[in-house]
Amino acid sequence: MLFDMGQLPADIRYKILTATVTPRPIAWVTTRSRDGIANAAPFSFFNVLGHEPPTVVLGLLRHPQRGLKDTAQNIVEMGEFAVHLVPHQMAEAMNATAVDAPSGIDEIEIAGLETLPAQMISPPLIKGCPVAFECRSLSVHETGPRQIAVIGEIVCAHVAEQFVIDARRGHIDTVNLDLIARMHGSGWYARPRELFQLVRPAPIE
Numbered sequence: 001m002l003f004d005m006g007q008l009p010a011d012i013r014y015k016i017l018t019a020t021v022t023p024r025p026i027a028w029v030t031t032r033s034r035d036g037i038a039n040a041a042p043f044s045f046f047n048v049l050g051h052e053p054p055t056v057v058l059g060l061l062r063h064p065q066r067g068l069k070d071t072a073q074n075i076v077e078m079g080e081f082a083v084h085l086v087p088h089q090m091a092e093a094m095n096a097t098a099v100d101a102p103s104g105i106d107e108i109e110i111a112g113l114e115t116l117p118a119q120m121i122s123p124p125l126i127k128g129c130p131v132a133f134e135c136r137s138l139s140v141h142e143t144g145p146r147q148i149a150v151i152g153e154i155v156c157a158h159v160a161e162q163f164v165i166d167a168r169r170g171h172i173d174t175v176n177l178d179l180i181a182r183m184h185g186s187g188w189y190a191r192p193r194e195l196f197q198l199v200r201p202a203p204i205e
């Protein structure tokens with residue numbers, strides 16, 4: 001079946017994209033407002049874009065009534081954010097921070113989370129996450145009237161000691177990070193357990 005994106009209502013476009021582009025990694029993002037208020041929320045329109053420099057992208061939709069979400073507003077104004085990857089044991093706390101709440105409500109407190117100071121940016125880090133990237137915004141693109149894309153540079157990465165196999169070689173115990181990803185529909189997640197390996201074809205001269 002052909003879905004002509006230009007002819008579809010927005011909610012159907014959203015469903016087709018989010019039901020097919022799966023599993024999506026989740027960026028659990030902390031930011032700080034101009035007034036110093038910390039904020040946390042998850043975003044699955046997220047990925048890494050490259051490593052020279054190390055970059056990530058976030059797709060941030062506008063709230064239908066309130067305009068830019070707090071995360072987006074804070075990144076636009078302050079230029080800094082932290083991305084945490086979500087282990088299975090923190091799934092419920094991550095979900096709690098997705099609550100639709102007015103600015104100034106502290107989702108970090110609602111979710112019962114503790115934070116730690118970051119090293120190079122002002123937003124706090126979420127305690128207990130095995131991986132956190134401290135990021136500075138490189139550019140903000142208005143990709144449509146209801147969405148922006150933020151590209152950020154990772155200025156430093158934290159990986160919990162027990163998951164670092166060989167720091168010099170950059171070897172990480174990926175499987176035991178037990179990171180979850182977003183699937184389709186309302187509330188479905190994946191916990192990647194069934195893995196397989198393929199050897200890359202040799203270059204053709």
Ligand SMILES: Cc1cc2nc3c(=O)[nH]c(=O)nc-3n(C[C@H](O)[C@H](O)[C@H](O)COP(=O)(O)O)c2cc1C
Nearest residue numbers: 041042043044045059060061069070071098099100
């Ligand atoms: C797993 C998950 C993934 C999400 N991904 C996105 C996303 O990619 N973009 C987006 O705008 N909202 C996304 N949301 C919704 C936001 O987390 C939600 O709107 C949140 O309240 C925004 O918080 P803020 O206003 O504090 O930034 C997602 C929610 C969940 C639970």
